[in-house]
Structure formats: structure tokens, C-alpha cells
Amino acid sequence: xxxxxxxxxxxxxxxxxxxxxxxxxxxxxxxxxxxxxxxxxxxxxxxxxxxxxxxxxxxxxxxxxxxxxxxxxxxxxxxxxxxxxxxxxxxxxxxxxxxxxxxxxxxxxxxxxxxxxxxxxxxxxxxxxxxxxxxxxxxxxxxxxxxxxxxxxxxxxxxxxxxxxxxxxxxxxxxxxxxxxxxxxxxxxxxxxxxxxxxxxxxxxxxxxxxxxxxxxxxxxxxxxxxxxxxxxxxxxxxxxxxxxxxxxxxxxxxxxxxxxxxxxxxxxxxxxxxxxxxxxxxxxxxxxxxxxxxxxxxxxxx
Amino acid sequence: xxxxxxxxxxxxxxxxxxxxxxxxxxxxxxxxxxxxxxxxxxxxxxxxxxxxxxxxxxxxxxxxxxxxxxxxxxxxxxxxxxxxxxxxxxxxxxxxxxxxxxxxxxxxxxxxxxxxxxxxxxxxxxxxxxxxxxxxxxxxxxxxxxxxxxxxxxxxxxxxxxxxxxxxxxxxxxxxxxxxxxxxxxxxxxxxxxxxxxxxxxxxxxxxxxxxxxxxxxxxxxxxxxxxxxxxxxxxxxxxxxxxxxxxxxxxxxxxxxxxxxxxxxxxxxxxxxxxxxxxxxxxxxxxxxxxxxxxxxxxxxxxxxxxxxxxxxxxxxxxxxxxxxxxxxxxxxxxxxxxxxxxxxxxxxxxxxxxxxxxxxxxxxxxxxxxxxxxxxxxxxxxxxxxxxxxxxxxxxxxxxxxxxxxxxxxxxxxxxxxxxxxxxxxxxxxxxxxxxxxxxx
Numbered sequence: 001x002x003x004x005x006x007x008x009x010x011x012x013x014x015x016x017x018x019x020x021x022x023x024x025x026x027x028x029x030x031x032x033x034x035x036x037x038x039x040x041x042x043x044x045x046x047x048x049x050x051x052x053x054x055x056x057x058x059x060x061x062x063x064x065x066x067x068x069x070x071x072x073x074x075x076x077x078x079x080x081x082x083x084x085x086x087x088x089x090x091x092x093x094x095x096x097x098x099x100x101x102x103x104x105x106x107x108x109x110x111x112x113x114x115x116x117x118x119x120x121x122x123x124x125x126x127x128x129x130x131x132x133x134x135x136x137x138x139x140x141x142x143x144x145x146x147x148x149x150x151x152x153x154x155x156x157x158x159x160x161x162x163x164x165x166x167x168x169x170x171x172x173x174x175x176x177x178x179x180x181x182x183x184x185x186x187x188x189x190x191x192x193x194x195x196x197x198x199x200x201x202x203x204x205x206x207x208x209x210x211x212x213x214x215x216x217x218x219x220x221x222x223x224x225x226x227x228x229x230x231x232x233x234x235x236x237x238x239x240x241x242x243x244x245x246x247x248x249x250x251x252x253x254x255x256x257x258x259x260x261x262x263x264x265x266x267x268x269x270x271x272x273x274x275x276x277x278x279x280x281x282x283x284x285x286x287x288x289x290x291x292x293x294x295x296x297x298x299x300x301x302x303x
Numbered sequence: 304x305x306x307x308x309x310x311x312x313x314x315x316x317x318x319x320x321x322x323x324x325x326x327x328x329x330x331x332x333x334x335x336x337x338x339x340x341x342x343x344x345x346x347x348x349x350x351x352x353x354x355x356x357x358x359x360x361x362x363x364x365x366x367x368x369x370x371x372x373x374x375x376x377x378x379x380x381x382x383x384x385x386x387x388x389x390x391x392x393x394x395x396x397x398x399x400x401x402x403x404x405x406x407x408x409x410x411x412x413x414x415x416x417x418x419x420x421x422x423x424x425x426x427x428x429x430x431x432x433x434x435x436x437x438x439x440x441x442x443x444x445x446x447x448x449x450x451x452x453x454x455x456x457x458x459x460x461x462x463x464x465x466x467x468x469x470x471x472x473x474x475x476x477x478x479x480x481x482x483x484x485x486x487x488x489x490x491x492x493x494x495x496x497x498x499x500x501x502x503x504x505x506x507x508x509x510x511x512x513x514x515x516x517x518x519x520x521x522x523x524x525x526x527x528x529x530x531x532x533x534x535x536x537x538x539x540x541x542x543x544x545x546x547x548x549x550x551x552x553x554x555x556x557x558x559x560x561x562x563x564x565x566x567x568x569x570x571x572x573x574x575x576x577x578x579x580x581x582x583x584x585x586x587x588x589x590x591x592x593x594x595x596x597x598x599x600x601x602x603x604x605x606x607x608x609x610x611x612x613x614x615x616x617x618x619x620x621x622x623x624x625x626x627x628x629x630x631x632x633x634x635x636x637x638x639x640x641x642x643x644x645x646x647x648x649x650x651x652x653x654x655x656x657x658x659x660x661x662x663x664x665x666x667x668x669x670x671x672x673x674x675x676x677x678x679x680x681x682x683x684x685x686x687x688x689x690x691x692x693x694x695x696x697x698x699x700x701x702x703x704x705x706x707x708x709x710x711x712x713x714x715x716x717x718x719x720x721x722x723x724x725x726x727x728x729x730x731x732x733x734x735x736x737x738x739x740x741x742x743x744x745x746x
């Protein structure tokens with residue numbers, strides 16, 4: 001749906017994006033990750049035609065991205081903002097009309113959304129009289145009211161309490177199920193694993209990693225397992241097909257982290273330990289996105 | 304285009320619906336009238352409002368004895384006391400000042416407890432001068448009555464030739480219209496320009512700007528805001544004009560009614576009035592061709608539609624040009640306190656023209672400086688409105704209007720280049736160097 005080719009953005013004094021390319025396919029939930037200052041917001045602003053890149057090109061459904069596509073995109077910036085003195089209902093309608101939706105149609109959809117998010121009673125309230133969570137919900141409605149094909153969300157969960165974050169998350173996933181492509185940026189990795197199909201990792205203005213979440217995690221597998229057992233902590237490990245990386249004593253059980261020796265399948269580890277201790281739990285340790293993120297970022301800093 | 308209309312609509316309605324707008328629109332005419340009435344009242348009664356002063360006079364020369372005439376506020380009381388002694392006692396005796404006229408060449412001195420006001424000094428001086436003048440004239444054998452007759456004030460009737468016909472020149476009416484429209488434009492440029500700037504800052508601070516410009520171009524948003532606020536200003540003006548017409552119409556009706564009610568009384572008084580002068584004055588009151596009627600007549604003589612059209616044109620385009628600049632300033636800062644350094648250079652041409660217009664342009668409407676000022680886009684809205692009541696050649700008016708429109712297009716373009724970058728910049732202290740850099744960024 002969106003193809004980003006060799007984007008460069010130069011600000012006075014620093015480079016925000018250097019030669020960044022990525023593809024976002026239709027129907028994906030695409031996570032744009034990176035520490036603060038990596039260039040995520042710059043890229044998102046370019047995607048929304050708020051600023052222009054100094055180099056590179058973007059296509060939308062195969063055509064070069066221009067203003068005529070803007071009505072098919074919904075954007076929620078990181079710094080949320082609505083007119084303080086305007087009633088939220090009116091405000092949502094105004095923003096939808098700016099996206100080219102007729103007022104009557106906008107009203108119908110807004111009523112539906114307000115009911116769904118249980119804020120219909122606040123239709124005539126001004127933003128400054130609302131709680132933060134309520135403002136965020138109104139902002140979300142304003143973002144999706146024109147039923148965009150592409151939804152771009154900059155740090156969508158920041159500022160939400162856990163309950164509201166969950167509501168918004170489910171709404172996003174439902175929109176995705178109905179076919180909306182979603183790009184969201186975040187520096188909170190835990191939300192990535194449950195939401196995203198694909199990610200791109202930006203750091204210091206460069207893309208340092210991208211691909212499907214599963215593939216990336218698989219490529220970071222290194223034969224590490226966790227074994228939890230009952231019984232003696234001090235047992236003879238001579239001839240084991242693995243190395244012990246760390247041990248830990250819990251209330252009733254012990255836990256070790258082990259790494260298979262080269263060429264050894266994991267079942268060999270079970271064969272080896274079963275006669276000796278009573279196994280409670282055995283699982284592969286796959287690095288979390290957070291660990292991948294940190295190690296990749298650190299690698300880049302070192303290199 | 305449709306989107307600009309939406310923006311204009313929002314900017315307009317959100318302001319017009321505000322309580323402060325309604326209150327201001329309906330109160331200002333009353334405040335204005337009240338202010339004029341108060342100033343007039345004070346000017347009329349200023350003599351009554353001043354404290355009465357008593358001045359003790361020691362006349363050692365003997366030339367001014369009983370010659371100083373008391374005025375409304377100053378009473379002169381003569382004494383033969385010794386000056387050195389009186390110096391210490393005049394305050395205790397209840398006098399405000401002590402006037403010492405020495406014999407011979409010495410300077411006349413006014414001794415006071417507090418610093419005497421300028422008007423007190425002036426009054427004493429003029430009393431002394433009058434006394435001296437009268438004494439010298441008498442000494443030269445000139446009759447003061449003859450002199451007074453010879454000094455009769457002469458009034459001229461100014462006329463101008465227009466289209467080959469003589470017309471009353473209405474210089475004073477032209478004066479008043481020039482000053483009033485200049486003042487109104489000056490106030491409006493500042494008031495509505497600042498409103499545009501506040502609007503831009505509000506959008507920036509509340510961060511809605513990013514949402515809006517993901518739907519419309521920054522230029523559209525800026526123009527929509529400027530036009531929307533301009534329409535608010537226009538609405539306010541039209542309401543003010545309508546209200547002042549209604550108010551003055553009402554006032555005229557009340558006055559007419561009172562005059563009619565008063566007629567029998569006046570006739571009664573006429574019977575009783577023995578004095579001819581009094582009678583004349585009464586007649587003046589009764590007849591419609593008094594001073595008020597003359598003003599009405601002179602207003603009828605000015606081309607009202609032409610003046611109002613010119614006023615609206617210069618008001619609108621003057622406002623457009625300045626509000627574009629104000630919008631650029633608003634985009635460059637994070638809050639209103641930071642605007643000072645940029646506002647001054649913008650408002651300087653307005654203030655400069657306004658000050659100059661009161662003293663110079665209005666008195667020399669056709670001097671080359673006035674003509675130039677009425678051509679330059681940043682100064683022409685005020686300068687031209689000062690000149691229009693005195694008559695401006697059509698080609699000058701056309702040139703000035705075209706230049707103003709061109710000036711607006713250029714200013715809006717330049718301001719938009721700064722605006723589009725500024726609205727997305729946070730926490731960066733903008734300097735002039737920075738603004739130039741923003742201006743240079745390519746799209």
C-alpha cells in the first residue's frame with residue numbers, strides 16, 4: 001500500500017532521516033519503532049504531507065503520494081490537540097468535514113462512535129472541561145471518522161490509562177480486521193508483539209531492522225531454554241548436551257537457563273535430565289522484542 | 304476552496320458566538336458616546352472644577368493697585384504689609400500665593416506654598432499684562448473702546464471649486480472624518496491583527512495544528528483564519544454603524560420633541576424678555592438653521608457612499624496585510640510573551656503613520672510626503688483615509704489601491720513561507736536569522 005524509497009530529511013544542523021526505505025502492505029499492522037529522536041515523527045509527518053522530504057519518494061497504492069490521497073489517511077499525532085473552547089461534537093464534525101466528509105454523514109458516524117466509546121453524554125462539552133481520557137477518545141474518533149484506508153498513529157497509547165488504552169487497542173484491531181492498514185509508532189515494545197505483523201526499527205535517523213515480527217524473532221533464536229524442576233540443586237552435570245548459563249533457586253523449585261551445545265536438538269536435554277530430576281517446566285527462551293530492540297540499538301552504537 | 308470556507312466558517316462562528324464579542328459590540332458605541340460626553344463635559348466645566356485660589360498682592364510700585372481683575376479661579380487681595388514679613392505669614396492667613404511687585408526694575412515674583420500650576424501662572428501673567436497694557440494705552444491717549452472695535456475678529460468662508468462649481472470647502476468636517484477614520488483603522492489593524500496572532504498561537508499551543516494541516520495546506524489555514532477574523536471585524540463595524548445611526552436618529556427625535564415641547568415656553572419668555580440679546584439667542588435655539596443644522600448640512604455635502612467604500616477597502620486590505628504579518632509572528636513563537644520582539648517592527652509603521660497623520664498629513668494632505676505615505680502599502684491604509692475627505696485625484700487612489708492589493712499578495716506569500724515552518728517548531732527560540740532560514744526552506 002505504501003512504499004517508502006530512500007527518504008532523506010535534513011534539518012538545519014542535523015539529519016532526521018537518512019536513506020530510509022520500507023514497504024507497508026495492505027491490511028498490515030505496521031510498527032515503527034525506535035528510541036526518542038530516531039526520526040519516527042519526521043517520517044510520519046512526511047507520510048502525512050505535513051513536511052516534504054529532501055530526497056526519496058513515496059508511493060500510495062502504486063501512485064506517487066500527493067494531496068489527493070490525504071483524505072484516505074487518518075492521522076493522530078503524538079501531541080494530541082483539539083480546540084479548547086470548542087464543543088467536542090462540533091469539533092469532531094469539523095475535522096471530518098476538513099477531510100471531505102459531508103456534514104450529515106459525519107454526524108451519523110460521529111453519533112455511532114460516541115455511543116460506542118460511551119462519550120455521547122459529553123457531545124456539547126468543551127474540551128477544556130473533559131478528562132484526559134475523554135479527550136483522547138474524542139481525538140481518536142476525529143481520526144477515524146472519515147473511514148481512512150490508512151491509519152497513522154503516533155504513540156497511540158501514551159497518555160491513556162490501562163483501561164482506555166485497552167479500549168482503543170481493541171478498536172484499532174477491529175478496524176484492522178475490517179481492512180484498514182495501520183502504521184503506528186511507539187517506543188513501548190510490549191505493545192508491538194501483540195499488535196504488529198511487521199515492524200521497522202529506526203535509530204539515529206537510519207533504519208536498522210525490518211521485517212515480520214515472527215521472522216525477526218526466529219532469527220534471534222539461539223538455542224536457549226529454561227528448565228524448571230523439583231529436587232536437588234546440586235547435581236552432576238557432566239556429559240550434559242548443554243551448557244548452563246545461569247541458575248536460580250525458587251521457593252519449591254530450581255530453575256536453570258541452558259544453551260544447547262552445537263548440533264544438539266532440545267529433546268536431548270530432556271533425555272538427559274528426566275532420569276535425574278522431576279521436570280516442572282521446559283521452554284525455549286525467545287528474545288522479546290524489547291531485548292532485540294535494545295541489543296540492536298546497542299550494536300549500532302558500538303559499531 | 305471548500306475547505307477554506309469551512310475554516311472561515313469556524314473562525315467566524317467561534318468568535319461571534321463568544322460572550323465577549325457580543326458584550327463588546329453592544330457596549331462600545333455607548334462607551335464611545337459616554338466618553339465623548341464626558342470629555343466635552345469636563346472641557347466645558349473645567350473652570351468650575353478648578354480650585355479657587357487666593358493671591359495676596361504686595362504692590363510696591365503702586366502701578367497695579369486695584370488694576371488686577373479677579374478671574375473665576377483667582378482672587379487678588381491687596382495688602383500694604385512688608386514683603387519680608389508677609390513671606391512668613393501669607394500661608395497662615397489662608398492665601399495660596401504671594402505676588403510681589405517691586406518698585407523699579409526688579410522682577411515680579413509669585414511665591415507659593417506648593418508648585419503653582421501652569422494655568423495659575425498663566426492667569427496671573429495675563430492679568431498683569433492686561434493691566435500693564437491698559438495703563439500704557441491710556442498713557443498714550445488711546446481709547447480702549449476704539450481699540451476693541453479695531454481688533455474685531457474676521458472669519459473667512461472657505462470654498463473650493465469642483466467641476467467648475469463653487470462649494471463650501473467643509474474643511475472642519477473633512478478634518479473630523481479624516482481623523483475618525485484614521486483612528487478607527489489604526490485601532491482595528493492592531494485589535495484584529497492581534498486576534499489573528501492569538502488564534503495561531505492557540506492552535507500551536509493546543510497542538511491541533513498538526514491534525515488540521517494533515518487535512519489542509521498551511522496556506523489555506525492561514526488565509527481562512529485571516530478572512531474569518533476579518534469578517535468578524537466587518538460584522539462588528541456594520542453593527543456599530545447601524546447602532547450609531549439608530550442611536551443618533553433616536554437622539555435627534557428626542558431633541559426634536561423636546562424643542563417642540565419647549566416652544567410655548569420660549570414664546571412666553573419672549574414676552575417677558577426685555578433684553579434684545581436674550582431674544583436673539585432664544586430665536587437661534589428655535590430655528591433649525593443653528594450650528595447643529597449646519598453640521599448636518601456639511602455632512603450631507605460629503606460623498607458618503609464613496610467615503611464608506613474607501614474606508615471599507617482600506618480597512619479590509621490594511622487588515623489583510625498586517626494580519627498576515629501577525630500570523631507569521633504567531634507561528635514563530637510558543638506563547639504570547641515571546642511575541643514582543645517581533646511585534647514592534649510590525650506595528651512601527653502603523654504607529655508612525657498614525658502619529659504623523661494627526662499632526663502632518665491632516666494639515667498637508669497634498670504634500671509629497673503625504674502622497675508617498677498614501678502609496679506605500681504598509682502606511683497607505685491610514686494615510687490615504689486621512690487624505691480622502693480632502694479630495695484625492697482618482698489616479699492616486701487607483702495607484703494606492705493597486706499597490707495595497709499587490710502588497711497584500713506579496714506579504715501573504717512571504718508570511719505563509721514562515722508560517723508553514725513555524726507552526727511545527729516547538730521549544731525553539733526563534734530569532735530573525737531563524738525566520739530567514741525558514742523562509743528559504745523549499746516546499
